[in-house]
Amino acid sequence: MxxxxxxxxxxxxxxxxxxxxxxxxxxxxxxxxxxxxxxxxxxxxxxxxxxxxxxxxxxxxxxxxxxxADIAVPIPNLGDLRSDLLAMVQSVADTATSSLGRALLSASATSPELDAMRPRYWHQRFAAATEIIARAVDRGECAAPDDPALLVELTVAPIHFRASQTGGDIGDAFLQMLVDRLVASL
Amino acid sequence: MxxxxxxxxxxxxxxxxxxxxxxxxxxxxxxxxxxxxxxxxxxxxxxxxxxxxxxxxxxxxxxxxxxxADIAVPIPNLGDLRSDLLAMVQSVADTATSSLGRALLSASATSPELDAMRPRYWHQRFAAATEIIARAVDRGECAAPDDPALLVELTVAPIHFRASQTGGDIGDAFLQMLVDRLVASL
DNA sequence: AGATATTGCAACTTTCAGTTGCGTTAGTTG
DNA sequence: CAACTAACGCAACTGAAAGTTGCAATATCT
CATH class of the missing domain: 1.10.10.60 (Homeodomain-like)
Structure with missing residues (x-):
């Protein structure tokens, strides 16, 4: 030994x-x-x-x-569901608009290995986000959803979509609207 | 001359x-x-x-x-809101999963022309989808939403997200769920 | 038919990935 | 400190694919 x-x-x-x-x-x-x-x-x-x-x-x-990617995705803990979600969504928006993020997350034009890495990256983020929701449930802020990961996915997707496809504006208004819709479905 | x-x-x-x-x-x-x-x-x-x-x-x-990319996007007209939306959403899923579609829609900083083309492509699709909704409103199937294009965007984004990022399953169940959520918010 | 644009052909140069053999340097151990 | 050895430097390779050039052959228009 x-x-x-x-x-x-x-x-x-x-x-x-x-x-x-x-x-x-x-x-x-x-x-x-x-x-x-x-x-x-x-x-x-x-x-x-x-x-x-x-x-x-x-x-x-x-x-x-x-x-x-291994630098751990921080899990915001501001004590309030909406605040935590906003922080997380803002973080997603930041990486989606940064040149490094765009380079990393642009599909195709890369290697199969990179393609295999993206899902892991997102699952890591989803895990962090569901943690946020779980804490809110513990605090009694809301009811436990059926599929928290899915809700997060539906919230994050439009951000990445605008960044990589439509070029649409990704501002506070947009992010808050997304968070509002998530919170509303709890 | x-x-x-x-x-x-x-x-x-x-x-x-x-x-x-x-x-x-x-x-x-x-x-x-x-x-x-x-x-x-x-x-x-x-x-x-x-x-x-x-x-x-x-x-x-x-x-x-x-x-x-210049081949026009067809506007389904099956006489029923849900059917039309499903057809459209299925069409999006098809192109998003085809390697040709991936080539078209992958964000690679290497070609400004492609970058400029993507937004146009999606606005074309959004226009087609809002047309679908407008027809449903005319038929009295539902109320006119505030921002139909946004609803379509939130519906389409997760499809592209799964195809290009998470590699998540894009099956009938997923597509129907998306359409259901859209219809529910009308 | 004759002028001209377009294509075919072959032999280049250039760039970048990946390899190999051997000499050199820097930690590790006694 | 000395010797051992793993890790590194160096230079000269091969190979694949991009991109170029000059000239001959051929299709199209008038």
Missing amino acids: SKSEPSHRRGQVVEDKILQAVIDVIAVEGTMAVKVDDVAAKAGVNKTTIYRRYPNRDDLVLAAVLAQ | SKSEPSHRRGQVVEDKILQAVIDVIAVEGTMAVKVDDVAAKAGVNKTTIYRRYPNRDDLVLAAVLAQ
């Missing part, structure tokens, strides 16, 4: 630099613009080192994205 | 073959799988000819997708 971490690693430092370089590129030019040679240069690392850690370009991009 | 089309063109025929070849590939394997050499082969045309018409690969794909 005393397997004292066979880690010979100066690795973690290098890995962080690499993934950060990838994220930097994605945020500005999108996932398609990520070139391994460029990443190596920006990270001050040799191309070979990258390929030693990630079998191919797609896996590299995926790892970077996952590292970003 | 007698500008008798300086067209020396045997071109239109060739152009159609090229774009059709691109569409064929997209429909099966997606936009990423489109290789200029392959397209040239499938279209029975030389690679040079393609590059004489389209400056680069992206513009070629874009041209093919835009040509497909």
Whole structure:
């Protein structure tokens, strides 16, 4: 057992630099613009080192994205259902309009691995949101809904839809309207 | 006036073959799988000819997708509100799940033309859907809503959301639920 | 038929992904 | 501190696909 971490690693430092370089590129030019040679240069690392850690370009991009997505989605806790929902919905709107968010969440034009990652990301968010609702139920603010995840989904979808498709305005009025509809159905 | 089309063109025929070849590939394997050499082969045309018409690969794909997008969205008229809405919602689901539709509607910052086209596409669909509702109101099936376009938007968004983000199931049950919620709010 | 635009063809260059062998550096252990 | 070893740097590769160029062949219009 005393397997004292066979880690010979100066690795973690290098890995962080690499993934950060990838994220930097994605945020500005999108996932398609990520070139391994460029990443190596920006990270001050040799191309070979990258390929030693990630079998191919797609896996590299995926790892970077996952590292970003893993920063836990905060669960607002303001003590009031409407406030919590508004904070969460605002957070969704922020990522949906940020260039990094758009790059990460744009379907197609990416790798199958990224496609597989999106559902996990959203389930994470849904879990956070249902937690909000569960707390409100505990406080006696409202009745427990049949399918809280679905309600959250129907609330979040229009935000992403406007951001990625219609280009419609995503302002306070819109977000409040969505929250109102969710609360009304409780 | 007698500008008798300086067209020396045997071109239109060739152009159609090229774009059709691109569409064929997209429909099966997606936009990423489109290789200029392959397209040239499938279209029975030389690679040079393609590059004489389209400056680069992206513009070629874009041209093919835009040509497909111009086919008008049909407005179902089955004489019943629920039936019309279901048909329309089903049509949205079909395009959202087809690889051609995904190519059209995926938000990739790589083509401003596509970005500009998406809102128009959806407004066209919204117009068709509000037409459906307007007819139902005329028939006395329901009251006229404040903002029919918004209702349609909230109905369509979850479909596209599941198709492009969560990968959630888009079946009859889901579509009917969406339509039910729309009808209920009339 | 003759002029001209369009296409075919082949041999390029360029870019980027991914690989390989070997030398070098930096942690780990005694 | 010395030796061992994993991780890294370096350079020169291969391979696939994008994009280019000059010239010959062919279709279309007048």
